[in-house]
Amino acid sequence: MKIKEIMEISENTKKYLQTLAQKYETACFSEGDPSCVLKKYSRPEEIEVMAFVMALFSFGQRPQFLKKVENIMQLAGESPVQWLKDGHWKKDFPPGTAKYYRFYSYDDVRCVFQVLQSILITGVSFGEYVKFRYFELPENSRSLAATISEIFAGCSMVSHTKQSANKRLHMYFRWMVRRNSPVDAGLWTWFSPADLIIPLDIHVLQQARDLGLVPEKATASAKTALQITSCLKQIWPDDPCKGDFALFGLGVDSAH
Numbered sequence: 001m002k003i004k005e006i007m008e009i010s011e012n013t014k015k016y017l018q019t020l021a022q023k024y025e026t027a028c029f030s031e032g033d034p035s036c037v038l039k040k041y042s043r044p045e046e047i048e049v050m051a052f053v054m055a056l057f058s059f060g061q062r063p064q065f066l067k068k069v070e071n072i073m074q075l076a077g078e079s080p081v082q083w084l085k086d087g088h089w090k091k092d093f094p095p096g097t098a099k100y101y102r103f104y105s106y107d108d109v110r111c112v113f114q115v116l117q118s119i120l121i122t123g124v125s126f127g128e129y130v131k132f133r134y135f136e137l138p139e140n141s142r143s144l145a146a147t148i149s150e151i152f153a154g155c156s157m158v159s160h161t162k163q164s165a166n167k168r169l170h171m172y173f174r175w176m177v178r179r180n181s182p183v184d185a186g187l188w189t190w191f192s193p194a195d196l197i198i199p200l201d202i203h204v205l206q207q208a209r210d211l212g213l214v215p216e217k218a219t220a221s222a223k224t225a226l227q228i229t230s231c232l233k234q235i236w237p238d239d240p241c242k243g244d245f246a247l248f249g250l251g252v253d254s255a256h
Contacts, residue, residue: 006230007213014235017211017246024249025242027182034058034066038175038185040073041080045125047185048176049116050080052126055172056112056157060102068101085120089113104157111155119151127176131190144173144191165225171199174241183245196241198232200225203251204244 009017030036037054041047053072057065075092076083083089093113096106119129134147145159145166152158159166178193179186198204200220208214208224213231218224232243 006227009213009231009234013211017232017235017243020246020250021242023246025181025183025245029183029245029249032062032066034062034069034171035175035183036066037069037073038183043081044127044185044187045081046079048126048187049084049120050076051175051185052116052172053080053112055168055175057101057104058168058171065101081120081125084113084117087117089117108155108157112152112157115152115155127188131188134191145169145197163222165200165220165222166197167199167201167220167225170197170225173197174199174244178239178241193239193241194233194237196229196239197225198229198241198244198247200228201248203254204228204247207247207251207254 030039034054037051038047041050050069050073054069057069059065073080075089090110090113093100093106093110095110098106100106100109116126119126122129124132130144130147130151133151134142134144137143137147148158148169149160153160159169173188173191173196175184176188177186177191177196178184179189202220205214205218205220205224208228208231209216209218214224214227218227228243228247229240232240236242
């Protein structure tokens with residue numbers, strides 16, 4: 001990214017965002033938020049899998065997609081990993097193009113579950129497999145989003161567009177990577193929080209525009225997500241996604 005495309009943040013804005021991040025990054029943030037799934041399981045391998053499922057469904061109205069994922073958790077029982085490994089998901093999600101959630105069909109969900117099953121039956125966790133595939137990529141082109149895109153090639157529930165802001169995947173990565181947080185799980189210690197990209201949704205985008213972090217006409221794109229992340233690195237160089245709590249929290253409060 002060209003330096004001239006990165007906005008310089010004033011000291012007042014920096015202090016404002018720091019105050020907001022401290023206000024919103026609390027355990028209470030997870031109440032009614034998709035991140036609540038991180039508290040549902042104690043074993044890391046279960047958290048990784050169900051958090052990934054939650055992230056893929058996290059669009060539209062919260063009550064609707066939370067209900068869908070809660071239904072999957074009920075079907076999966078105490079061990080989603082075992083449910084996937086043993087193939088019990090196949091009877092719960094029979095083949096078909098009928099819609100399961102919004103434009104996701106049963107076949108779309110089956111595609112994701114089939115890939116997860118193929119990984120888990122090898123005896124490695126989802127996180128271990130992602131790590132292996134990540135470090136297989138050439139060093140100058142490594143990215144978590146590209147890794148997931150390759151793993152789930154052919155699955156329409158996973159974005160394969162480089163221009164996309166890829167909000168849902170970057171939210172999942174925030175959950176898995178950020179450490180010492182009352183919200184995020186911090187399971188993937190092999191990846192640096194400094195290299196995360198902010199999950200860009202409409203709330204974050206609007207607040208970033210209002211604060212002058214991006215131009216008023218900026219769209220929800222990969223370029224904009226990188227611009228906002230670069231701005232936030234002026235405040236949190238080692239943990240730019242801490243700013244997600246500030247921008248998202250302010251956006252949600254402003255909408256009410």
